[in-house]
Amino acid sequence: MLRIRDYRFLASGQLLSSLGDWFLLLAVPYYVLELTGSAMASGFSLAAGTVPALVLGPLAGALVDRWNRLRVMIAADLVRMVAVSLMLWVDSPDEVWLIYVALVLESSLSQLFNPASAALLPQLVGRGGDLHAANSLSALIAGSIRLVGGPLGGAVYGVLGFTAVVAIDTISYACSALYLSMVRYRPRTTACRSTGAGRGQVRRLVAEIRDGVAQIRHSPWLVALAAAGALFAIATSAVNVGLIPYMDRVLHASPQILGLLFGAFGAGFLLGVPLSRALARRFADRTVLVGSLTALAVTFAATFNTPVIGWSAALFLTIGAPMVCFAITSGTFVARHTPDAMLGRVSATNGFLQAAASLSGMVAGSLLSEALGIVTMMNLCCVTVALAAGTILLMPRRQPPIPEDVSLGKAA
Secondary structure: OOOOHHHHHHHHHHHHHHHHHHHHHHHHHHHHHHHHOOHHHHHHHHHOOOHHHHHHHHHHHHHHHHOOHHHHHHHHHHHHHHHHHHHHHOOOHHHHHHHHHHHHHHHHHHHHHHHHHHHHHHHHHOOOHHHHHHHHHHHHHHHHHHHHHHHHHHHHHHHHOHHHHHHHHHHHHHHHHHHHHOOOOOOOOOOOOOOOOOHHHHHHHHHHHHHHHHHHHOOHHHHHHHHHHHHHHHHHHHHHHHHHHHHHHHOOOOHHHHHHHHHHHHHHHHHHHHHHHHHHHHOOHHHHHHHHHHHHHHHHHHHHOOOOHHHHHHHHHHHHHHHHHHHHHHHHHHHHHOOHHHHHHHHHHHHHHHHHHHHHHHHHHHHHHHHHOHHHHHHHHHHHHHHHHHHHOOOOOOOOOOOOOOOOOOOO
């Protein structure tokens, strides 16, 4: 994959900006808690980034399909750089609101960046085997960052302070924009643009958003995949909410053991990348999707009904792999079988559905853990993942046609 010049710059930019984001993930809540002494205020810093995904998702997708996607990504990086730098001015409880503003702005621009990146990728690498390889490499990057980004961010925060963490994230966005500016690919045809102003412009934008939803609704493959993705997001979000209480109250694990278990999960996440590529070579996407979700349901059931630390360490290693296989295969399927002119809207609509499902899963996981107990809640998550696997079975066995509307950039 790295032989494709433009993809190298795209992947490098994403690596740097994502690493900076994970640095902030731990530092911001701790800093807010340190300033205010309020757990609620600290929690708001985590929630601030989720709201734009629910409010702006489909709208962002429609705009991405109108505009030059590469320019959207560069502009988003530059604005996110400025937004994050606002946190440098916060040094008292009365100024914490500025952190919330910065997080909302950063997340809002990410709603443009992410679907633009998803839509640009097939234009750079095509819709064949290189597309799956590119998504696999992206997952490998994401898994590696997840494994080291949080601990590194915590270390930098502890040694150098909050200002250093913010500065690193700001620089990472600047570097990402620089790398993206080096991409040579330019679309041969301009994206869909609308003329006029006022109500006519708004009506046209709403119509374009509806077209993106209709693209999913009229495809039995995309409908089943979107429904399965939502169930997957509900279950995994609920599991994330219950994971720490499960380790503490059921496994009675020490902080050191918690770290080892999370490390095992991260290692499994990375192992899922080559596994996904091997499965893609041998089986149809539908088979890989059903198998991944079925394996995840079984793994969840085994993990959360075996409250022994030794077994849990081995089982945690097996959780990440099927999750990654599902994520890579579903993302590749959408990119491969969606017309280029609609890809931004379809990606954003799926992102909106998954964000809403994730929020629902977090709320449901918290409430059900208290009402029914953590283990029972985790078992309900197993059932939800199994339902997602059943939903994939509704996809027709015959693969949909691959659109022939992508102009490839030069690999040189």
